[in-house]
Amino acid sequence: MRHLMSPLDFSVEELERLLDLANDIENHRDKYAHACDGKKLATLFYEPSTRTRLSFEAAMLNLGGSVLGFSSADSSSAAKGESVADTIRVISCYADIAAMRHPKEGAPLVAALHSGIPVINAGDGGHQHPTQTLTDLLTIRSLKGRLGGLTIGLCGDLKFGRTVHSLINALVRYENVRFVLISPEELRVPDYVREDVLRKSGHEFTEVTRLEDAIPELDILYMTRVQRERFFNEEDYVRMKDFYILDKEKMRLAGPEMMVLHPLPRVNEISVEVDSDPRAAYFKQAQYGVYVRMALILTLLEVNVC
Numbered sequence: 001m002r003h004l005m006s007p008l009d010f011s012v013e014e015l016e017r018l019l020d021l022a023n024d025i026e027n028h029r030d031k032y033a034h035a036c037d038g039k040k041l042a043t044l045f046y047e048p049s050t051r052t053r054l055s056f057e058a059a060m061l062n063l064g065g066s067v068l069g070f071s072s073a074d075s076s077s078a079a080k081g082e083s084v085a086d087t088i089r090v091i092s093c094y095a096d097i098a099a100m101r102h103p104k105e106g107a108p109l110v111a112a113l114h115s116g117i118p119v120i121n122a123g124d125g126g127h128q129h130p131t132q133t134l135t136d137l138l139t140i141r142s143l144k145g146r147l148g149g150l151t152i153g154l155c156g157d158l159k160f161g162r163t164v165h166s167l168i169n170a171l172v173r174y175e176n177v178r179f180v181l182i183s184p185e186e187l188r189v190p191d192y193v194r195e196d197v198l199r200k201s202g203h204e205f206t207e208v209t210r211l212e213d214a215i216p217e218l219d220i221l222y223m224t225r226v227q228r229e230r231f232f233n234e235e236d237y238v239r240m241k242d243f244y245i246l247d248k249e250k251m252r253l254a255g256p257e258m259m260v261l262h263p264l265p266r267v268n269e270i271s272v273e274v275d276s277d278p279r280a281a282y283f284k285q286a287q288y289g290v291y292v293r294m295a296l297i298l299t300l301l302e303v304n305v306c
């Protein structure tokens with residue numbers, strides 16, 4: 001039985017197969033409509049979510065399966081003190097596969113260790129968000145035709161943004177990827193990402209503060225929101241929250257082929273006037289999230305569709 005805790009749980013070759021499957025699903029939806037008939041997905045969300053939970057549910061419904069679960073800790077027996085380990089033991093009796101989001105780093109791993117069914121990490125604290133990374137990789141590969149040979153700017157809250165940490169981990173496995181890390185001093189990537197992942201990989205990376213200086217050289221601009229829920233005090237959040245606002249003026253500095261991605265939700269960091277720019281790909285990215293989660297469910301449940 002296989003779980004997904006980190007994007008690195010798949011080798012580069014396995015990842016290629018998963019992304020190929022996602023593209024096949026995109027192009028032949030009917031072929032997969034009954035692939036998971038009779039199977040159940042449990043969504044165990046101890047933290048708020050729109051895209052991840054609902055795209056997982058849409059993915060399982062698209063495959064002919066059904067879904068059950070909870071969308072907040074308050075509406076589960078966690079509110080009475082039940083442990084993650086006990087919860088997953090019970091859920092293993094009700095469902096075939098589970099996706100878990102939790103505010104504590106490592107909680108989905110604890111679940112996986114006690115589970116009788118595959119567990120997918122749907123985001124754990126400020127640590128990892130592997131299915132967002134699969135979504136990002138599918139979006140980049142589908143729209144750019146490759147994952148190597150790109151200059152990628154990651155902008156915003158690089159300290160708490162788990163999507164950024166997961167994406168960097170995944171992209172260092174491809175050749176000639178250059179990283180431009182754009183953040184205020186207080187929100188730079190954690191040391192373990194800078195030293196243990198980026199520096200060890202040998203990939204070129206720079207850290208800058210001004211988006212305007214970085215944007216002309218980028219193939220991809222990956223915007224992120226400042227993670228209010230991870231700040232210890234509101235005053236610091238308020239000081240940081242509008243540090244970057246991508247607007248039409250800044251988009252004029254970018255190349256014609258640069259793509260803007262964002263895991264969403266956005267707050268103010270991308271002005272709505274950018275939405276109509278053909279380089280804005282963040283809503284397309286959300287659609288790719290359904291295809292890649294369908295591919296992931298099929299892979300972990302070992303369902304083959306001919």
Ligand code: CP
Nearest residue numbers: 049050051052263264
């Ligand atoms: N991208 C993402 O994780 O969105 P949600 O928090 O809405 O699931």
